[in-house]
Structures are given as structure tokens and as C-alpha cells.
Amino acid sequence: MTDGLGWIDRRRLLQLLGVTGGALAANLPDRVFAQTRKNTLVLGIDISDTITLDPARLAQYTSPMTVAAAYDALVTMKPGEYINVAPGLATKWGRTPDGKGWRFTLREGVKFSTGNVMTVEDVKWSFDRVINLGDQPSQYIANVDRVEIVDKSTIDIILKEPKEPLLSIIAAPEFIVMERKVAEANGASAAKDAKTADKAAQWINSNSCGTGAYRIAAWERNQQIQLVRNEHYWGGKPPYERIVIRHISDGAAQLLAIRRGDIDAAFNLIPEQIAALKSETSVRMAPLPSLDFVYMALTQEPEFNKALAVKEARQAIGYAIDYDGIVKNMLGGAALRPAHFLPIGVSGSTEEVARQIGFKQDLVKAKELLAKAGFKDGFEFEISYGNAAVQGVTYQDLGLKIQSDVARVGIKVNLRPVDQVNLRTEYTTGKSKGGVLTFWNPPAVDNWLWAGAVINRVAKRVHWTPPDDVRKLVAEAATETDAKKQADLWVEWQKQMVDQANHFVLFQPVYQIAVRNTVKDFPLTAAGWMLDLYGVKPSA
Amino acid sequence: MPQYILSRLFLAFVMALLATLVIFLLANTVPGDPVLAQLGDMAASNKEFVAEWRAKWGLDLPLWQRYLIFLERLFHGDLGVSISSQRPVLQDIRDFAPATLELASVSFVLALVVGIPLGIMAAVRRDSWIDHVARLVSLIGVSSPTFWLAFIMLAVFYGGLQIAPGPGRIDSIALPPPSATGLYLIDSVLAGDWELFHDAAAHLVLPSIVLAAATLGLITRTTRASMLECMQQDYVRVARAKGLRYRRIVIGHILPNALIPIVTLGGLAYANLLTGAVLTETIFSWPGLGRYTFRSAVTLDFPAIMGITLIVAVVYLIINLLIDVSYALLDPRVVR
Numbered sequence: 001m002t003d004g005l006g007w008i009d010r011r012r013l014l015q016l017l018g019v020t021g022g023a024l025a026a027n028l029p030d031r032v033f034a035q036t037r038k039n040t041l042v043l044g045i046d047i048s049d050t051i052t053l054d055p056a057r058l059a060q061y062t063s064p065m066t067v068a069a070a071y072d073a074l075v076t077m078k079p080g081e082y083i084n085v086a087p088g089l090a091t092k093w094g095r096t097p098d099g100k101g102w103r104f105t106l107r108e109g110v111k112f113s114t115g116n117v118m119t120v121e122d123v124k125w126s127f128d129r130v131i132n133l134g135d136q137p138s139q140y141i142a143n144v145d146r147v148e149i150v151d152k153s154t155i156d157i158i159l160k161e162p163k164e165p166l167l168s169i170i171a172a173p174e175f176i177v178m179e180r181k182v183a184e185a186n187g188a189s190a191a192k193d194a195k196t197a198d199k200a201a202q203w204i205n206s207n208s209c210g211t212g213a214y215r216i217a218a219w220e221r222n223q224q225i226q227l228v229r230n231e232h233y234w235g236g237k238p239p240y241e242r243i244v245i246r247h248i249s250d251g252a253a254q255l256l257a258i259r260r261g262d263i264d265a266a267f268n269l270i271p272e273q274i275a276a277l278k279s280e281t282s283v284r285m286a287p288l289p290s291l292d293f294v295y296m297a298l299t300q301e302p303e304f305n306k307a308l309a310v311k312e313a314r315q316a317i318g319y320a321i322d323y324d325g326i327v328k329n330m331l332g333g334a335a336l337r338p339a340h341f342l343p344i345g346v347s348g349s350t351e352e353v354a355r356q357i358g359f360k361q362d363l364v365k366a367k368e369l370l371a372k373a374g375f376k377d378g379f380e381f382e383i384s385y386g387n388a389a390v391q392g393v394t395y396q397d398l399g400l401k402i403q404s405d406v407a408r409v410g411i412k413v414n415l416r417p418v419d420q421v422n423l424r425t426e427y428t429t430g431k432s433k434g435g436v437l438t439f440w441n442p443p444a445v446d447n448w449l450w451a452g453a454v455i456n457r458v459a460k461r462v463h464w465t466p467p468d469d470v471r472k473l474v475a476e477a478a479t480e481t482d483a484k485k486q487a488d489l490w491v492e493w494q495k496q497m498v499d500q501a502n503h504f505v506l507f508q509p510v511y512q513i514a515v516r517n518t519v520k521d522f523p524l525t526a527a528g529w530m531l532d533l534y535g536v537k538p539s540a
Numbered sequence: 541m542p543q544y545i546l547s548r549l550f551l552a553f554v555m556a557l558l559a560t561l562v563i564f565l566l567a568n569t570v571p572g573d574p575v576l577a578q579l580g581d582m583a584a585s586n587k588e589f590v591a592e593w594r595a596k597w598g599l600d601l602p603l604w605q606r607y608l609i610f611l612e613r614l615f616h617g618d619l620g621v622s623i624s625s626q627r628p629v630l631q632d633i634r635d636f637a638p639a640t641l642e643l644a645s646v647s648f649v650l651a652l653v654v655g656i657p658l659g660i661m662a663a664v665r666r667d668s669w670i671d672h673v674a675r676l677v678s679l680i681g682v683s684s685p686t687f688w689l690a691f692i693m694l695a696v697f698y699g700g701l702q703i704a705p706g707p708g709r710i711d712s713i714a715l716p717p718p719s720a721t722g723l724y725l726i727d728s729v730l731a732g733d734w735e736l737f738h739d740a741a742a743h744l745v746l747p748s749i750v751l752a753a754a755t756l757g758l759i760t761r762t763t764r765a766s767m768l769e770c771m772q773q774d775y776v777r778v779a780r781a782k783g784l785r786y787r788r789i790v791i792g793h794i795l796p797n798a799l800i801p802i803v804t805l806g807g808l809a810y811a812n813l814l815t816g817a818v819l820t821e822t823i824f825s826w827p828g829l830g831r832y833t834f835r836s837a838v839t840l841d842f843p844a845i846m847g848i849t850l851i852v853a854v855v856y857l858i859i860n861l862l863i864d865v866s867y868a869l870l871d872p873r874v875v876r
Contacts, residue, residue: 037713040713042712042713044712048831048835051624051625051626052626057626059579059580059583134589134592136579136580136582136583136589139582139583139586139589140582201626202627220716220827221625221632221635221636221827222636222825222827222831222832223708223709223716223825223827224708224712226715242713244712244713246708246712246825247708247825247827248707248708248825249822249823249825249831250691250707250822250823250825252691252694252695252823253694253706253707253823253824253825255699256694256695256698256699256706257706257707257712259699260698260699260702260706262706262711262712263712419570419572419838420838421570421572421573421574421576421577421838421839421840422570422571422572424572424573424576424577425571425572425573425576428576428581428584428585429573440581443580443582449582453581453582456585457581457582457585
């Protein structure tokens with residue numbers, strides 16, 4: 001029996017098992033790619049939410065970065081400045097003589113990636129397409145009545161409500177300019193029946209016809225988006241030949257990849273992974289401020305919870321939460337906290353304002369408020385949340401933190417994990433019976449979009465009917481033209497909302513992006529598209 | 541035999557339809573609203589927009605009518621359009637299936653090539669060092685959680701030793717081969733691009749080991765057990781009494797009989813690999829069906845869910861059919 005199996009002896013077996021090892025150790029084609037790697041920027045990011053690259057159909061979180069690289073809008077926002085817009089394809093703008101809209105003067109000599117010159121017709125056509133397609137972006141400019149050509153370098157956008165804001169909204173990548181001729185040749189339509197006539201989605205998803213610094217060359221779903229340099233870019237020659245937006249869904253894998261130099265930037269690292277990079281000299285952390293925030297909404301429907309129906313009881317919760325602990329201990333300080341539904345950085349919302357008028361932990365005051373509300377010994381309510389995390393902090397952990405915070409004033413929280421879609425269904429239909437932990441990110445940068453949401457949609461969800469003077473205040477603030485007065489009005493509005501105590505903003509993330517030192521400039525922005533790809537430059 | 545296959549085919553067809561019905565009913569009992577899974581906050585709050593959207597995707601129709609539409613489309617070879625990708629489901633599947641097929645097939649071959657010899661050796665040399673090794677390998681394979689194994693493999697071979705490539709199917713700056721089959725190993729060869737073939741093969745190593753691990757463990761154990769059982773049979777004793785060389789007995793007498801349960805197991809394991817690679821695909825950023833299925837499920841993308849269900853059902857049914865047929869070939873007693 002021990003004479004054994006001649007056909008597969010010990011050595012053969014080991015060889016067999018060694019096949020896999022051999023394949024691993026074999027030289028990888030790294031060296032071959034080395035040359036190309038220098039001219040290529042590779043971003044490691046989870047882009048599984050990207051489902052379309054069609055500006056007029058855009059609604060996701062990561063896709064705007066690509067769209068903003070391939071196309072330009074009339075006006076734009078520079079990193080750090082989220083109140084006033086900057087010139088884009090338009091160099092000048094002002095109200096139309098009749099005051100009903102805005103007039104834009106187009107930049108001269110701008111060419112599309114095809115080399116053709118951009119015309120005023122392209123601009124009008126692009127706006128018409130967004131409006132007539134009627135997809136989600138059309139709603140942000142629901143106030144636009146029509147777009148009119150004045151002369152070959154001037155165009156008017158006429159509004160239904162002339163006073164309502166427009167400029168900051170059309171800085172979003174949904175409202176960019178496409179080359180009409182190319183788009184139409186590939187099935188696009190801006191006609192009244194665009195909803196059914198437009199067949200360009202497929203083409204636009206793997207190509208582009210814009211004026212941006214880079215051109216979309218391919219999109220392999222859940223794999224990568226390939227951009228190539230636009231040789232005709234009006235802002236000078238873009239530094240990279242190619243940009244690869246590489247889908248790496250796992251933060252841990254991104255960490256390994258940036259260490260090895262396979263990617264130049266990692267977007268989805270959680271605090272522990274960021275800490276692991278501290279000792280790495282070839283990688284730096286770049287802060288990506290955001291206008292997103294995580295908040296808790298509290299219903300005030302007495303049928304659901306008698307205590308929550310009392311304003312003072314809700315305020316007591318607001319004064320019991322340890323906000324600083326959330327920002328400092330759970331997020332390592334990489335977050336801000338606005339007073340209410342206006343993120344820090346926009347009109348009327350600064351860290352100073354937040355400190356003055358926002359909630360802060362004050363257990364004595366919380367107990368007083370409880371007594372005043374008639375719940376001296378506390379009460380009970382539930383907090384629902386989905387199975388997700390923001391900046392590496394799970395809603396579950398946030399729930400636990402709030403639970404232990406409010407317990408100190410005698411309020412008992414029952415945590416209730418719910419599937420994400422069900423949570424949203426409950427919340428938006430006003431069926432949430434207590435608190436809901438959730439996330440807010442704006443489609444475009446404008447106070448009106450936040451404040452309007454609070455008094456309309458979000459108010460309904462918590463069963464609050466905003467009184468007329470609150471509505472009036474929002475309208476006034478949104479249409480005020482004097483910047484100082486406008487900021488004051490927004491502060492006043494936030495004060496009232498804090499007092500109303502239906503929403504508690506827990507933190508506004510400052511995402512941490514790991515960037516290799518092979519990259520010099522890496523202009524991250526909170527404006528909605530994360531990164532100004534045209535401005536990314538390699539180190540010499 | 542042909543009649544046997546035909547009747548099995550018919551049954552398979554009915555089963556596939558039944559599977560879609562079950563999933564359809566299950567998917568529709570979820571209290572979440574697909575509108576809210578797909579639309580932004582502003583759009584989801586606009587009644588007209590939502591109504592139009594529901595109508596567009598047929599979500600405003602009664603349940604039975606929606607199922608009938610699904611069936612009708614199906615008989616025209618159309619699986620409908622995915623709500624979240626806004627592309628035909630069939631096209632989505634065509635795009636994502638090759639990545640999974642490639643990974644699952646390589647894993648499967650790996651599991652067989654290592655698992656069967658290891659199981660045989662372990663049985664033949666029971667309680668020797670090789671038996672212990674086999675037991676250890678299968679224990680590790682079966683018991684280590686995929687996500688953990690996946691991450692350890694990446695951390696050690698990609699991050700630490702730096703001898704394996706990172707996540708994804710090819711290097712981050714390589715361009716995929718012109719698509720003929722969608723299988724990069726084959727496409728790169730067809731394009732004559734050996735560099736890329738090498739790159740794609742290297743990228744397959746870690747994920748396929750991770751995916752193969754559990755299957756490998758199962759196959760090793762089953763092979764060993766099955767071999768041991770067959771070794772006790774009378775015909776083995778007879779063969780030995782006749783003075784045949786032991787090697788011949790193992791290959792000619794024991795192995796063919798011991799293989800039968802492995803065929804069943806192997807077939808089902810392959811189907812499992814094809815449909816159950818979500819975690820491996822996630823950690824290795826592998827653009828396959830697993831991720832697509834997961835996303836479709838969490839976003840209540842009904843057409844995609846139905847399409848995937850059907851495909852999965854068909855895969856299982858075909859593999860089951862193949863198992864049954866191979867039974868008949870391996871063991872003539874099955875078909876009389």
C-alpha cells in the first residue's frame with residue numbers, strides 16, 4: 001500500500017498546488033504600463049451609483065464629476081465659494097432689461113471637443129433638451145419659462161417668477177452645453193416630444209460632445225470611466241492624456257491600491273483606513289468639504305407619539321445630544337455642523353452662526369424643557385435608520401450615541417433598523433413614528449432648494465404645517481438681492497427652525513480624500529461634482 | 541434517452557416559469573416603494589412626476605397584469621428594461637455575465653483540479669500527512685468567511701508581498717480587449733494581445749482562489765469520503781486478490797464509482813459559483829452579475845430582479861439536467 005500512487009507523487013502534487021503560486025509570482029505587466037501611467041490620472045472611487053452620464057438625466061452622487069469634466073455650464077462655482085458664481089461659458093451676466101430673466105454674454109472662441117465653435121444655438125438647444133426631456137433635472141429649473149437667443153453671442157433665460165434664484169442652480173452639471181449637431185446625429189432631441197423622441201441616452205453614456213477639458217471615451221459599467229484629453233479645450237491644454245475613474249467599491253482595497261500607486265486618489269476611505277495612511281509619506285489627505293449633512297427628523301404627530309407632539313419635548317432632545325462628541329470622537333473632527341438645514345458655506349450659514357443659534361448639549365436646560373413639556377420623568381420614542389454609513393460612521397452607531405445621550409435626561413430611545421428603501425418609503429409618506437436618521441445632499445447649490453424642501457416636503461413628513469410668516473420669510477430671503485440682508489434673513493429663518501425642533505443636523509461631512517504626491521493640484525469642491533478635474537495637475 | 545431528456549426539458553421550462561412567479565410575488569410584498577428607491581427627493585415628492593414615472597414602468601397596473609406583461613415579453617425574448625440602469629435587462633446581463641462566468645469557471649476548474657487529487661490522495665493515504673493537509677485545506681476553505689479571506693488575500697499578496705495585481709479585471713490603466721465574448725482571457729487571445737492576456741489572468745488569480753475556497757473544501761471532503769466508501773467494496777477486494785497493481789485499482793475501479801456523488805456536488809457547486817459571488821465581486825471590484833443582482837434587489841428594480849431570477853433558474857435547471865444525463869452515462873442503472 002505504501003508503494004503508493006506512481007502517477008501523482010509528492011513532488012507532482014506540490015507542483016500542482018504550486019501552479020497558482022507560480023501565476024502570482026510571474027512578472028506582471030507593470031513595467032509595460034509604466035510609461036502610460038505617467039500621463040494618466042487614475043481615481044479610485046465607488047461609482048456603483050453611476051447609472052447615467054446624460055446631463056439631462058443626472059440624479060446620482062458620483063456621476064456629476066465625470067459630466068463636469070466633459071462639459072461646461074454658463075456659470076460655475078469655484079472651490080470654497082458657494083454663494084457667488086464664477087464665469088464659465090458665459091463671461092458676463094445681468095438681469096434682462098425688463099427684469100424678467102437673466103442675460104448672458106457667451107465666451108468667444110470656445111470650441112467643442114470636435115473642434116467646432118460653440119454657438120448660441122447650442123446653448124439654447126441644451127436648455128431646451130433638459131426642459132423637454134422632463135427628467136429629474138428639469139425640476140430644478142421648473143422656474144425657467146423659456147430660453148431666448150438675443151444675438152449670436154447673447155442669450156436670455158426668462159423666468160416665470162423673476163425674483164427666484166437661478167444662477168447658482170444652473171452652475172450644476174445638469175445644465176451644461178452640448179454640441180447640438182453631434183448630439184442630434186446620435187439620436188438626441190430637444191423638441192417638445194423629446195421624452196419619447198430622444199434616443200441618445202446610450203450614446204451619451206459612453207461618449208460626450210462638450211467643451212470640457214476632457215472627453216468621455218468609454219464607460220464600462222461597474223468598472224471604469226475613461227476620459228481623454230480635449231485638444232480643443234478653451235482653458236489651455238489639459239495636463240493628462242487620460243483619466244481613468246476606476247470603480248473600486250471597497251475602501252480597504254482602495255487603501256491597498258493607493259499605497260501601491262495603482263491609483264492616484266482614493267475617495268472612499270473610512271477613518272481607520274485614513275489613520276493607517278498617516279505614516280505614508282507619498283500620500284497626503286485632502287479635505288473634500290461637502291454641503292451634505294446627516295440629520296435626524298422628528299415627527300410631531302400626536303397619534304404617533306404624544307411627547308414628540310410637544311415642542312419643548314423635542315427641544316429637550318435637541319439639547320441632550322452631544323454634537324461635539326459625534327464630530328470629534330466618531331468622525332475624528334472631520335466634519336462641520338450647521339445650525340439647521342443650511343450647510344456651512346452658503347448664505348447665512350457659518351460656523352459662527354451655528355455656534356450662536358444652533359443646539360448644543362445642555363442637560364440642565366434639557367431637563368427644564370422636559371418639565372415644561374409635562375414629561376418630567378422623560379418619555380420614550382423610536383429612532384429608525386437604514387443599513388448604511390456616511391464617512392465610515394454607520395447610522396446604527398449614531399443611533400446608539402443618541403440613545404445614550406438622551407438617556408441622561410431620562411428619555412428612552414428604541415432603535416429600529418430598517419431596510420433603506422422601506423425607511424425612505426415610511427419617511428417620505430409621513431409614516432415614521434419617531435425619529436429618522438438620514439442624509440441630505442442637494443441637487444444644486446442654492447438656499448432656496450434647502451429651505452423650500454424644509455417648509456414643503458420635509459415639513460409634511462414630520463406632520464408640521466409651516467405658518468404663513470415662515471413661508472413669507474423663506475420667500476423674502478430667497479429673493480433678497482442685497483447679500484448682507486439676505487444672509488441675515490437666512491439666519492433668522494434658521495433660528496425659527498431650531499426653535500421648531502423637527503430637525504437636528506448632526507454633522508456635515510468633510511470627506512477625506514487620499515491623494516498621492518504624484519498629483520500636485522487636486523481642486524476638490526463641495527459644489528456637487530466633488531472634483532474639478534480640469535484643474536488636477538501632476539507634480540513636475 | 542432522447543425522450544428522457546425531452547421530458548426533463550419540459551419540466552425545466554415549467555420550473556423556470558414557476559420560479560419567476562414566486563419571485564414576482566415575493567418582490568412585490570416588500571413594503572418599500574421602487575419610486576423612492578430610484579428617484580431623488582424632489583422628483584419623488586412631485587405627484588405628477590411620480591405618476592408619470594409609475595406609468596412609464598407599468599407600476600400603476602394591477603399585479604396580475606404586470607406578471608402577464610412580463611410573460612408576454614418573455615415569449616418574445618424580451619426581459620424588459622431595467623429601471624435603474626434604464627437599459628434592456630438582457631443587455632445588462634450580457635454585459636455583466638461574462639465577468640462572472642470567467643471568474644466562476646476558473647474557480648471551478650481550480651477547485652476540481654486541486655480538490656479531486658487531494659481528496660483521492662487523502663483517502664488512499666488515510667491518516668498520513670497528506671490526509672491532514674487535505675483536511676486542513678478543506679476546513680479552511682469551508683469555514684473561512686469569503687469577505688475575510690478575500691481581504692486577507694488582497695492584503696497579503698497585493699498590499700504586502702506585492703506579487704499579485706489589485707482589484708478589477710485588468711490593470712487600472714489597461715484598456716479592455718475588443719469585445720467578442722466578454723471573457724477577457726479569450727478576447728485578449730483573439731486580439732493577439734498577450735500582454736493583456738497575462739494581465740487578465742493575473743487579475744483572476746486572487747478572486748478565483750477566494751471564490752474556489754469553499755467549493756474546494758467541499759470537493760476534497762466529498763472525494764475523500766466517497767473514495768473511502770468505495771475502497772471497502774467487494775470488487776476492490778476481488779481486484780486486489782487478482783493481484784492487480786494498486787494504482788490500477790484506484791484509477792480503474794475505485795475512482796469511477798467514487799466520482800458519482802462528486803458529479804452532483806460539482807454541478808451544483810458550479811451553479812453556486814455562478815450565482816453566489818456577490819462578496820468576492822464586491823471586494824475585488826469585479827464587474828459581474830453578483831453586484832448587479834445585489835443592486836437590483838436593494839433598489840427594487842423589478843424587471844432586473846425578474847430577469848436575473850429567470851437566468852439563475854435556467855442555469856440551475858440546465859446544470860441539474862446535465863447532472864442527470866451524466867448520471868445516466870456514468871451509471872447505466874439509472875436509465876433502464
